[in-house]
Amino acid sequence: MLDIRIVREKPDWVRARLASRGSGAEADIDRILLLDEARRKGLAEVELLKAQRNRVSKEIGALMGRKQFAEAEALKVETRQIGDQIGRLDKEVSEGEQQRDDLLLTIPNLPHESVVVGRSAEDNPVVRTFGVKAEFSFTPKPHVALCESLKLVDFARGAKLSGSGFLLYTHWGARLERALIQFLLDLHTQEHGYIEVSPPFLVQRECMTGVGQFPKFVDQAYAVQEGTDGSTLGKLFLVPTAEAPVANIHREEILKESQLPIKYCAYSPCFRAEAGAAGVGTRGMIRVHQFDKVELIKIVDPAHGDAELECLVSDAERVLQLLGLHYRVILLCTGDMGFASAKTYDIEVWAPGQGSYLEVSSCSNCEDYQSRRMQLRFKTESGENRFPHILNGSGTALARLFVALIETHQQPDGSVLIPPPLRPYMRAESIPVVQ
């Protein structure tokens, strides 16, 4: 969430930055300021009363000590009314604060100054590209056809088990999925210096709020309950990304400056309701309710936030380079960025069978937006507590990587060549044609 002090001090600037997102959130700033003003006024009043009560209470204590009970009783009567007043005002103040914070939680992060102002995906500049679109001596098949002919995914039975948008990987497909997870974890831990963690796949509300998923995007999450006990519904949620648990690992902690940067790497399945999204329910692996992902999380000193984001992107790019895939990196414009992000790069991999680029990674610096929500701080050398920058990036999402991989490396005979770095994990050089 935004720093209320900045909202207070530079409301026009905040409104302007928010307006560049085109989400309309800037309209709520006035109400937030109003609530904040009222809260501070009430607070000053009630604290004065409390100070008064504390003073008198001490006097009463002293009188009791001297056994001057009559005097003590008189003061008690006097103070009782103050107590009632405090009770009323306290309630008023905390309600106002609640309203202010509830509203503040629905305000997205401010875009970084380097982000291009734009309205939609069409305004996103391409930052760089790697490799070229693969050339084929034949018409490359789309992944659905490849998956069927090579028996990599059983779409029909996946849907039978869980409905559309769920995949049943089979045979070499299941192995490829597992190999990719292993490959990605090894790459990031051994070559990029991330610490591997394996988090819970169900998280509490606080985690979702901490990363900015809630309250705004509750509809996109799967809420679970215990058996048929409706009272337990919504205590836990299936993770939409490992970011939800992993970024929250140090929630409500005060880290030492020397601990930074912290770099975590985690595999998790990702569950997304995709309510209202186009493309769910159609066949294929591009948009599904459950997919695997290896996520990268960094907690860093704000001074290094910008540089760490660049580094994060290149860590993710390395995956595609090693797998021999053509991709491009784009910078999301203000209108296309995610809720919590100040700056986001997307990596889009070329899928020749689709004839399009697929987003396989989204790398963001959320700056102190999430750390403020989750009360994660670090203590500087000089003893000051500050909010660190929290960055997240997919390293990478799997279903689409799977698509790009098989579409790019398909052979004239219908088999798929495995890129060398993946071969030890597959224990094979190619996925053979089914006889």
Place this chain on the structure above:
RNA sequence: GGAAGGGUGGCUGAGUGGUUGAAGGCACCUGACUCGAAAUCAGACGUAGUCGCAAGGCUACCGUGGGUUCAAAUCCCACCCCUUCCGCCA
């Protein structure tokens, strides 16, 4: 799920209604002593909100949320978590 015990500042550990935001010890920091270090001595040492140009003041916080009271770390209620034992179970 059942039983018992327990949750106090970075750690340890006192504290069962009244100058206790919290003794003592350890760690950390500053200073003195020392060529330097250790030891010793002295001091400082939680988080947040709010007011103030500042110095500083005030308020809140002893697992969480309620309650009793002039006053709660301390009493009452509910919940959460941890430990041990039992049961069930991958």
